[in-house]
Every structure is written in C-alpha cells, then in structure tokens.
Amino acid sequence: MAIWNVLIKDRAGETEMGRAEGVAFVREQPFLLVFLFPLIALLRFRLWLALGLYLALSLALGLAGEWLRVPALAQGVAQIGMHLLLALELSSLRVWKLRRIGYLEAGLVAAPNREEAERRFFAHYVPPARRDLPPPRPLPSRPVGAAGVIGSFPEPRAS
Numbered sequence: 001m002a003i004w005n006v007l008i009k010d011r012a013g014e015t016e017m018g019r020a021e022g023v024a025f026v027r028e029q030p031f032l033l034v035f036l037f038p039l040i041a042l043l044r045f046r047l048w049l050a051l052g053l054y055l056a057l058s059l060a061l062g063l064a065g066e067w068l069r070v071p072a073l074a075q076g077v078a079q080i081g082m083h084l085l086l087a088l089e090l091s092s093l094r095v096w097k098l099r100r101i102g103y104l105e106a107g108l109v110a111a112p113n114r115e116e117a118e119r120r121f122f123a124h125y126v127p128p129a130r131r132d133l134p135p136p137r138p139l140p141s142r143p144v145g146a147a148g149v150i151g152s153f154p155e156p157r158a159s
Helices: 016-021 032-036 038-044 048-068 072-100 114-124
Strands: 002-008 023-028 104-111
Touching (some): 002 114, 023 072, 023 114, 038 048, 048 072, 072 104, 104 114
Antiparallel strands (some): 002 104
C-alpha cells in the first residue's frame, strides 16, 4: 500500500471537471532509479532548482576533493550520500515545487496504485466553497429574554 500526497490547483471560476484536471498525485516513496540516475530524474520531473543545486554540489565536492587532496573513496562516499538523499527526498521536492507554483494540499490517500488513489480521493472529495459567491448574510438578532426562556435559568433570583 502506498501513500499518495494530493495537491489541487484551485483557480477561480473553474468548473468541477476543470478542477479535477488540475489535481496532482505524488507518491511518497524512495526511488531506486533516482539513486542510480539522479540527473535523469531531476530532468524528468522538471525540478530545475534541485538540478542546479545538485550540479553545484557535485562540482563543489569534486573541486574540494582535488584542492584538499581528499581520497577518491571519500569523494565517492560523499557522492553516494548525495544520491541517497536525493532518492529519499524526491517526492518532497516534487511537492515543494507544486506548492511553489500554486497548488494547495488537499489530503493524503492510501492506495496500491494511482488509479485506485484517484478513485478513493474523488469518492470523498468535497470541493472548497466558491470564492466568487457573496458571503452569507448574518441572521437577524433578537434581544435576549424578549422572546421567552433562553437557557436553564432565564432570570436571576434574589437569595
């Protein structure tokens, strides 16, 4: 069973079908292929900031290793650690990117695959109130005690 993070891009005046098109499902799991091919994964999900940071850190590790004469084994372990961190945090980076471009978190769904996650999410999804409607009018208020008994002790007693 996998956990799916659901994010929705809510645009004013959009129909229910249009809102359903703007739903993103991000699976919360470590990715083995990201550990092996981090550049391809970052390009595939268009994580440009993470890609730039990854390239800068790789270059910095290489230059620091040459300048400080760090053994190749230690440089390799540092690169493997960076790949492992990226493989474990790729789903968090994807959620961060979606939040940055205007998506809002709508919930979490536990499902074995994406189709089942979509089915379960939309079976219980209640869209937020429309923003283009005017706010509800407040109910008219009455003075307390004018229309009868309110509460258990309507009038204070003198003891």
